[in-house]
Amino acid sequence: MRVHVVGTGLIGTSLGLALTRHGDEVTLEDAVPTHAALARDLGAGRLPGEGETLDPQLVVVAAPPDVTAGCVATALERWPSAAVTDVASVKGAVLARLRAADADLGRYCGSHPMAGRERSGAVSGRHDLFDGRAWVLTPTAETRPQARELVADVARAAGAAVLELPPEGHDRAVAVVSHVPQLAASLVAARLETLDEDAVALAGQGLRDVTRIAASDPHLWTQILAGNAPAVREVLAGLAEDLDRLLEALAALADGGDAPGARGALAGVIAAGNLGQARIPGKHGAAPTSLETVRVLLPDEPGQLGRLFADIGAIGVNVEEFHLDHGLGQQLGLAEVEVLPAAAAGLAQALGERGWRIHG
Amino acid sequence: MRVHVVGTGLIGTSLGLALTRHGDEVTLEDAVPTHAALARDLGAGRLPGEGETLDPQLVVVAAPPDVTAGCVATALERWPSAAVTDVASVKGAVLARLRAADADLGRYCGSHPMAGRERSGAVSGRHDLFDGRAWVLTPTAETRPQARELVADVARAAGAAVLELPPEGHDRAVAVVSHVPQLAASLVAARLETLDEDAVALAGQGLRDVTRIAASDPHLWTQILAGNAPAVREVLAGLAEDLDRLLEALAALADGGDAPGARGALAGVIAAGNLGQARIPGKHGAAPTSLETVRVLLPDEPGQLGRLFADIGAIGVNVEEFHLDHGLGQQLGLAEVEVLPAAAAGLAQALGERGWRIHG
Structure with a gap:
């Protein structure tokens, strides 16, 4: 060509x-x-x-x-x-x-x-x-x-x-799967500015995941967002409506009232998130895969992860997702090994037999 | 005791x-x-x-x-x-x-x-x-x-x-580092409900990270959020104000106007997110650590991750963070190995010499 x-x-x-x-x-x-x-x-x-x-x-x-x-x-x-x-x-x-x-x-x-x-x-x-x-x-x-x-x-x-x-379908899709998540991550991360150092120390893996892309380049993202302003605005406006309902519910609860409607609104937001999250394709763009997590405690020394993955390979299980979580103030790592559900129990047992500390 | x-x-x-x-x-x-x-x-x-x-x-x-x-x-x-x-x-x-x-x-x-x-x-x-x-x-x-x-x-x-x-400091801290991120993740994930399957297929690692905790239990989270309603409401109201400014800027841009103020507002949100994200403690609760990423392409077969980590261990570099990214429709994984900046170039070179395909 x-x-x-x-x-x-x-x-x-x-x-x-x-x-x-x-x-x-x-x-x-x-x-x-x-x-x-x-x-x-x-x-x-x-x-x-x-x-x-x-x-x-x-x-x-x-x-x-x-x-x-x-x-x-x-x-x-x-x-x-x-x-x-x-x-x-x-x-x-x-x-x-x-x-x-x-x-x-x-x-x-x-x-x-x-x-x-x-x-x-x-x-x-x-x-x-x-x-x-x-x-x-x-x-x-x-x-x-x-x-x-x-x-x-x-x-x-x-x-x-x-x-x-179609072009408009594409723009709406990237608004939902990329542009609005970017803005949400940035908005959440921006809230951290007001916290004392002591308070920031409570941050865990959840916050780290939500805000990872908040490190993105402002110049590039301004061009991207400005170019897709109509679609981003529409998706973000829908999110803002949900947010307003949340704020109303929290206000009702903060004022000491215990309106069941307010609790229902909170539960509804989390439940809607469950449904949306379940739609995200897993590995290789396949249909959503349900995975189980095997948590392994490991000392923070060179070679420990190698030993862990060598053992997992020897056991013959394929790792679908992998995350490292970190202890606070301790030299311990927590490896989260996600595998197909059928393989989880066997992997945990086999790793335990090889001397690994299985966690949770 | x-x-x-x-x-x-x-x-x-x-x-x-x-x-x-x-x-x-x-x-x-x-x-x-x-x-x-x-x-x-x-x-x-x-x-x-x-x-x-x-x-x-x-x-x-x-x-x-x-x-x-x-x-x-x-x-x-x-x-x-x-x-x-x-x-x-x-x-x-x-x-x-x-x-x-x-x-x-x-x-x-x-x-x-x-x-x-x-x-x-x-x-x-x-x-x-x-x-x-x-x-x-x-x-x-x-x-x-x-x-x-x-x-x-x-x-x-x-x-x-x-x-x-102090108790109120704790409640405000968890509102910022845990409760509001949970709600943001749920709100973003909920937007996915409206997308076609084809469009959801564009989801990448950014969306997966932002929405991972959106899979959380609605019942438990309703209790947590209701119990901390005043602090969550305050933090979320601050986020909603930022969001309103964003929506105004996007509306100005969507209407075809190119007010420099609107672009400045977009850039400001991303830049504020940069600052907040940089405050999140790294591994072991230490001060924020700047890491560099070495990306390695690896075939999706049992044992490949083991071989990779064994090689990294043999090279003598400590892995600080690790993520797997996935190709869409291809049997390829992308391993993102984050290490201290001083170790990145050497690791990439040594892995290349051992036959790994280094990416980006």
């Missing part, structure tokens, strides 16, 4: 590296020529020669969200026989601008690889960035099958798994 | 098991006599003999939150020379009721072991439930030093690390 990449940041460079490795012919450009040259030096593809006329089958626009629509419109004009995609994390806004510009939407198929949000720039590019990640295609009624197939081929060549959603 | 435990659920039974193992003399009672008998059969202590007069040094009330204050008041009257503590997860409400009942507060020191919320009942009791966990003492100005010392001794004998906070 002949693929032209416009924008050689993290995503564009990683895609160039992956496709080059796959045997495709990749050309590169960037609004900042030295960035494109850097991506070339890293092995992501070649730069067009002086006066060379490119004839790509697919143009991938991997520019910053704010300039994506303009770059796509330009690409559709520059290469009248090429298909064009972009990789922006919000699809509706790009499409609306293309429509407004009367672009040739038959050759455009938007897409979004679910990868690579923590670092930026060509230097962070990796040929395996897309390995095993979802790459969502968002074709419209205008999109010709050939354009869609080209984008799917390139996504698969880069190692990704292809999914398909 | 002679310790009398009132209430033989998960916490009471676990405490009895831990103290018996430690060599203390534990007696047990429960409002349901067969529950106390079960705890005895499990080895958590003995039942008082017919007509026996107990002379405990410390009485630990481990009853459900709603009846805790009444049990404490009764215990203070029944044993006029004993110190009394309770283990309820909210302290202000218990204290207020004891004050209203004119109880002898000199012999009372409230406490809260940060352990054991996932299961319930004597059968789930474990002697190591408190190992390495924080156990918060909440003495007041009235609490005599001897009562406080007895509670601290028992907490340490059970394996816990003792912290001290």
Whole structure:
């Protein structure tokens, strides 16, 4: 395949590296020529020669969200026989601008690889960035099958798994599974600012999990959230309504009243969370898997985890999920090994026989 | 020590098991006599003999939150020379009721072991439930030093690390580090109910982390939240104010306006989350530790994790945190190994030399 990449940041460079490795012919450009040259030096593809006329089958626009629509419109004009995609994390806004510009939407198929949000720039590019990640295609009624197939081929060549959603469905989905969780994590973490050091010391694994992504980059997230403002606003407004009902219930209880309705409202929020959480796909995007946890106490020394996993391997059980929890003020770790329910009791017993302290 | 435990659920039974193992003399009672008998059969202590007069040094009330204050008041009257503590997860409400009942507060020191919320009942009791966990003492100005010392001794004998906070400070702290994060996780997870299966498939590790505790028990959490309604309401109201500002900013952006103030508000929320998240103590309750992540691609077969950890052990690097991420629709796992920054580059290189695929 002949693929032209416009924008050689993290995503564009990683895609160039992956496709080059796959045997495709990749050309590169960037609004900042030295960035494109850097991506070339890293092995992501070649730069067009002086006066060379490119004839790509697919143009991938991997520019910053704010300039994506303009770059796509330009690409559709520059290469009248090429298909064009972009990789922006919000699809509706790009499409609306293309429509407004009367672009040739038959050759455009938007897409979004679910990868690579923590670092930026060509230097962070990796040929395996897309390995095993979802790459969502968002074709419209205008999109010709050939354009869609080209984008799917390139996504698969880069190692990704292809999914398909309408643009507005995609934007609503990422609002729910990514943008609103990000905001919730940030809002919860922000509350910690008011606590004394002594009080923060009560933090446990629950808080650590809820707020892990609160460490994300404000600059990048401002662009993402602004680009998906309508969908994020709608989902967040629904959450705010639930929150208002919660606050009312807590106010009724705080004032000493014990209205059964207030307790029912609290229980309803937790129960609704149970239902939603159960819908999240488990490992490998399969249907939700019910797992059981075997907790193992382990001394905090190099080699203990190795010994534990070597024993688990020898016992022949596959680890589905794994977390480390930490004791407060003690040199003890608590390893939470999640396995299929049928394997849990046997694993706990076999580990106990090998001298491990099983916990809870 | 002679310790009398009132209430033989998960916490009471676990405490009895831990103290018996430690060599203390534990007696047990429960409002349901067969529950106390079960705890005895499990080895958590003995039942008082017919007509026996107990002379405990410390009485630990481990009853459900709603009846805790009444049990404490009764215990203070029944044993006029004993110190009394309770283990309820909210302290202000218990204290207020004891004050209203004119109880002898000199012999009372409230406490809260940060352990054991996932299961319930004597059968789930474990002697190591408190190992390495924080156990918060909440003495007041009235609490005599001897009562406080007895509670601290028992907490340490059970394996816990003792912290001290005023009751209202404790309640506010758990509202911030535990109760509000629980509600946020539930509210975010509840939003998933409205998504199609296709859209839920976009869920990644971020969503999984934010919503893990959304699987918690509604019945238990209703009691906890109702008991701490004033503090939870206050913290949640602060979060709701931040949320309102967010919604305003998103509305301004959704309406097509590009007010710089709106983008600034989004960035401000994420930045405030950065600051709060950085305050969360790392491993072993130490000061926040900055860690670096080495990502390793590994085939999903038994033994691969064992091989990885054996190699890491052989390289001599200590793993501080560990997560498994999962490819969508592919039999590949992504192991995120977090280590001290000084060790990251060396570990990545050494693993690469041993044939591991290092990712990102």
